[in-house]
Amino acid sequence: MKSLNLTRHELFLGKKNLLTWTLIIAGLMIMFVSTTTLIIDNAEMAELIEGFPQALLDSFNINVESFTTFEGWMASEPYVFFVLLLASFAVALASTSISREIDQGTGEFLFVTPHSRRNIFWSKAGADFLQISFVFLIGTAVTFAVGSTIVSITNPTGLFLVFLSAYLTALATAGIGYVLSCLIDNQRTALALGVGFVLLSFLFKSLAGMGGILSNLAKLSIFQLFDLFAILDNHALSFSSLATSLGIYIIGLVVGSEILARKNLNL
Amino acid sequence: MEILKTEKLTKYYGKTKGILDLNLEIEKGEIFGFIGPNGAGKSTTIRLLMQLIFPSSGSFTLFGQQLKVENPRIRQRIGYLPSEINFYHELTGKQLLELSAKLYELATVEIEQWAELLELDLTKTVKSYSLGNRKKLAIIQSLLHEPELLILDEPTSGLDPLIQSRFFELLKEKNAQGMTIFLSTHVLSEVEKLCHRVGIIREGRLINLSSVAELPGRAERIVEVRYEEDGDLREKYSFAQIDPAVRYTDGIHSFHVQSHLHEALAAIAQHPISDIIIKQPSLEELFMKYYGRGEDPK
Numbered sequence: 001m002k003s004l005n006l007t008r009h010e011l012f013l014g015k016k017n018l019l020t021w022t023l024i025i026a027g028l029m030i031m032f033v034s035t036t037t038l039i040i041d042n043a044e045m046a047e048l049i050e051g052f053p054q055a056l057l058d059s060f061n062i063n064v065e066s067f068t069t070f071e072g073w074m075a076s077e078p079y080v081f082f083v084l085l086l087a088s089f090a091v092a093l094a095s096t097s098i099s100r101e102i103d104q105g106t107g108e109f110l111f112v113t114p115h116s117r118r119n120i121f122w123s124k125a126g127a128d129f130l131q132i133s134f135v136f137l138i139g140t141a142v143t144f145a146v147g148s149t150i151v152s153i154t155n156p157t158g159l160f161l162v163f164l165s166a167y168l169t170a171l172a173t174a175g176i177g178y179v180l181s182c183l184i185d186n187q188r189t190a191l192a193l194g195v196g197f198v199l200l201s202f203l204f205k206s207l208a209g210m211g212g213i214l215s216n217l218a219k220l221s222i223f224q225l226f227d228l229f230a231i232l233d234n235h236a237l238s239f240s241s242l243a244t245s246l247g248i249y250i251i252g253l254v255v256g257s258e259i260l261a262r263k264n265l266n267l
Numbered sequence: 268m269e270i271l272k273t274e275k276l277t278k279y280y281g282k283t284k285g286i287l288d289l290n291l292e293i294e295k296g297e298i299f300g301f302i303g304p305n306g307a308g309k310s311t312t313i314r315l316l317m318q319l320i321f322p323s324s325g326s327f328t329l330f331g332q333q334l335k336v337e338n339p340r341i342r343q344r345i346g347y348l349p350s351e352i353n354f355y356h357e358l359t360g361k362q363l364l365e366l367s368a369k370l371y372e373l374a375t376v377e378i379e380q381w382a383e384l385l386e387l388d389l390t391k392t393v394k395s396y397s398l399g400n401r402k403k404l405a406i407i408q409s410l411l412h413e414p415e416l417l418i419l420d421e422p423t424s425g426l427d428p429l430i431q432s433r434f435f436e437l438l439k440e441k442n443a444q445g446m447t448i449f450l451s452t453h454v455l456s457e458v459e460k461l462c463h464r465v466g467i468i469r470e471g472r473l474i475n476l477s478s479v480a481e482l483p484g485r486a487e488r489i490v491e492v493r494y495e496e497d498g499d500l501r502e503k504y505s506f507a508q509i510d511p512a513v514r515y516t517d518g519i520h521s522f523h524v525q526s527h528l529h530e531a532l533a534a535i536a537q538h539p540i541s542d543i544i545i546k547q548p549s550l551e552e553l554f555m556k557y558y559g560r561g562e563d564p565k
Contacts, residue, residue: 009366013357106354109367114340114341114370261337265314
């Protein structure tokens with residue numbers, strides 16, 4: 001019951017932020033879905049894209065052949081923006097969850113209540129999980145709802161799993177964010193490092209098509225966890241990708257919780 | 268019954284000393300004043316007691332329980348008023364107190380009564396509150412769950428004199444009902460008004476522990492005299508024999524008399540006096556005199 005009160009409190013404080021992110025992501029997906037008829041089976045577009053450098057196409061998951069279906073289009077550029085925004089939202093929530101309390105001094109109210117630090121941490125993480133899940137579900141639902149009014153979605157399972165992979169990637173970035181939040185007392189620094197991690201990951205992924213040592217850097221990117229076109233073909237997530245993303249999330253939570261339980265709170 | 272006991276409690280921040288070998292015992296029902304200059308270690312002590320930081324060495328017990336690791340249940344019995352008030356800006360005063368009531372699992376709370384007593388509008392957001400109103404909100408929040416031990420860190424900063432007076436009355440009333448109060452302050456008049464005992468901390472070490480009346484220099488009196496004869500008369504009448512540090516400011520001679528007040532008064536009254544005030548030095552003055560420059564009071 002006590003934990004529920006803390007989780008409700010977090011959700012109450014985060015409601016404006018949640019609404020903003022939901023509107024941004026839903027709006028972006030509506031915009032992308034609305035362009036479907038301009039993209040699919042557009043010979044001029046295919047010709048134009050063929051002229052782009054492969055590295056650039058790889059950065060945005062753009063594959064000429066995938067432009068023949070709604071699912072293939074969604075797994076390219078729209079997916080990249082969806083996962084980037086969702087991961088940024090997740091890492092922003094996680095990296096500021098504890099650091100904000102310490103930096104703004106509200107921890108002097110929260111951490112002297114009869115709740116253990118672990119309880120506070122997990123209650124906050126619970127609220128974050130609900131918010132990330134909400135944004136993912138709305139973004140996905142909007143894509144399906146608007147998409148189905150424009151085209152026939154022939155591979156709904158594959159498309160849902162593609163979006164689910166974005167959600168799992170976002171949870172993994174949240175795991176990194178929790179460690180940062182419990183290690184760093186300054187909210188802005190924790191947030192900058194968290195968002196920086198997401199952007200650097202995206203940069204590493206962009207380097208995948210460059211070859212040589214740069215393509216090895218891409219292996220470090222959290223955005224390389226899932227092979228989207230394999231998901232669309234196989235209608236399944238690979239076990240190793242699933243385990244890695246959830247593993248990073250869970251390890252981040254446990255490590256963050258233990259750091260918080262042991263550290264001096266310099267309020 | 269002992270509410271709080273510290274034994275050689277020590278806290279270092281890296282190589283910087285927070286507090287060193289602090290030994291304190293506070294009994295149930297006591298109002299204990301903890302005084303010292305800024306940076307002396309008062310807030311470090313309080314943060315240790317509130318389990319926000321952990322000791323480097325030594326130990327302490329609260330309500331008879333030794334705290335080696337975090338014990339959140341103990342905090343249900345403690346009210347805490349920090350020196351700087353930082354609440355969630357977007358909440359109204361009422362929402363903040365309701366949240367606090369939920370976190371302390373209180374079935375019913377008398378929020379409105381408290382607000383009326385301290386003249387606080389609970390419909391406004393924390394962001395819009397002045398420093399004083401935030402302090403009032405924090406006072407209510409610290410008392411809402413009827414704690415057995417109330418820890419106050421610079422409680423009156425930002426409060427107007429009327430509310431300060433009401434707050435002190437409230438503390439006396441709560442103390443009469445059995446609440447133990449640990450008051451950290453550098454406003455020593457607060458200690459004089461409220462406390463049974465006082466601990467003085469300087470540079471992390473407890474340098475005096477006594478009742479307020481037993482503080483060094485409490486027998487001292489300041490005699491301020493305006494003579495009928497104008498001007499500085501210190502040399503003319505050899506006032507240094509009464510007090511070697513006698514001062515003359517704006518027509519008033521100030522004598523600090525340590526003992527044998529009757530003899531000093533007799534000497535002072537050998538010359539025609541137009542006005543005289545005899546007063547007890549404030550704790551501020553005593554503190555500066557005995558502890559301010561690192562001198563040993565003994």
